Amino acid sequence: MNINLTIIGQAIAFFLFVVFCMKYVWPPITGALAERKKKIAEGLDAADRAERDLKLAQEKAADDMRASKEEAAAIIEQANKRANQIVEEAKEQAREEANRVKASAEAEIEQEINRAKEALRAQVGALAIAGAEKILEASVDEKAHAKLVEKLAAEL
C-alpha cells in the first residue's frame, strides 16, 4: 500500500473521463431518452384522440345513415304520391279529351245530317217536280197530284 504519483495520475484520468462523459456521452443519450419519452406521450395522446374521433365519426355516420334513410323514405313516398297524381291527371285529361272529341264528332255528325237532309230535301223536291212533270205529260189530275206532292213535301 504505497501512495505514490499514481494517485495524481488517477485523479487526472478521472477528471478527463468525467469531462468527456459530461460533454459527449451524457447529453446526447439523455436527450434521446427525453425525446422518446415525449414521443411516446404524444403517441398515446394521439391514440386516445384517434379513438375519440373514431367514436364521434361512427356516431355521425350512424346519424347520417338514419337521416338519409328517412329522407329516402320521404322522397319515395312523395314520388309515389306524385305518380298517382300524374296518373289521375292523365286519366282526367284523357277523359276530357275523349268527351271533347266525342262532342265535336256528334256536332259534326249533326251538321252532316242536317246538310244531307237539306240536300235530300232539295233533291226530293226536284225529283218530285220532275216526277210531277212526267206524270203531267201523261195525265194531269191536278187535284190528285197536288195532294200527293203536298203529302210528299210534308213527309220530308
Place this chain on the structure above:
Amino acid sequence: MASGTVTSSEYISHHLTNLTFGYHEKTDSWRFVNTDPANGELALPHEFGFWAVNVDTLLWSIGLGLLFMWLFRKVAKSVTSGVPGGGQNFVETIIEFVDDNVKGIFHHKNPVIAPLSLTIFVWVFLMNLMDLVPIDWVPYIFNEMGVHYMKIVPTTDVNATGGMALSVFALIVYYSIKQKGIGGFIKELSFQPLPKIFAPFNLFLEVVGLLAKPVSLALRLFGNMYAGEMIFILIALLPFWAQWVLSVPWAIFHILVITLQAFIFMVLTIVYLAMAHDDH
C-alpha cells in the same frame, strides 16, 4: 499456479506487487520494481518514494476508462429516439439507473453530478470486473514478455481508489464553497453540532468528519477489492483440480461484490455532493 520453485509467500507477494516505476533511492536510479534476486538487483516496492508510478494500475485503469468512453461515445453518436438497438438499450439502461439514483438523492441543479456518477459507476465496475479474470492469465502472458509484475485490477491499488476519492473530495470542497461561500462553509464546520461557544471543538470534529469522507471512500473500495483478490490468490494456491470448488462460488459471489462496490462508491459520491450543496 503454485509451482515447485515458488513458495506460497513468494507467490502471494508477487501477485500483490504493482509494476512500480520511479526513482529508487538505494540504487540512485530510475527503475522498475524487482523483488526477485534472480531478476537482477532488488528494488522492493516500499523502497520507492512518492515519485513513482504504478504503471500497471494506470495502464489498466486508463485502458478500461477509454473502453468505457469509446463504448458509450459510440452509442451516443448513433443515438436515436426511435427504436433503440441492442447497444443503445444496454447503455440506456445503465444511464437511466444512474439518473434515477442521482434524481433520488441529489435535488439541486448541477449538470456535473449525473455524468460524474455514471463515470464512477461504470469505470469502477470495469476496474473491479478485472478481478474475475483468472488471476494468473494476464500476469503469465506479461511474464513471458519479460514484465514480471502485473496487477490487472486497478481498484486493488489504493492509489486508484485514492485518486478518485481525492477528486470527489475536491468537488465536495469546491461545491461547499461555491454554494455557501467560504464563510458559510467555515460556519457550517464550526457552529454545529454543539453551540457556538464550542466552535474550535466543532471545527475539529467536522474537519475530521470531512476528511473521513474521501478516506472511507478510497479505503472501502480498496479494502473490498484487495481482500477479494487475496482470496482468489489463496484459492489459486490449492491443487489445480480442487480450485474450482472454491473459486467458482467466490467468483459468483464476487460478481455481486464488484457491482455493489461500484454502486456504493457512486451513491456515496452523490450523497456527499448533495450534502455539500445543502445549507444547514
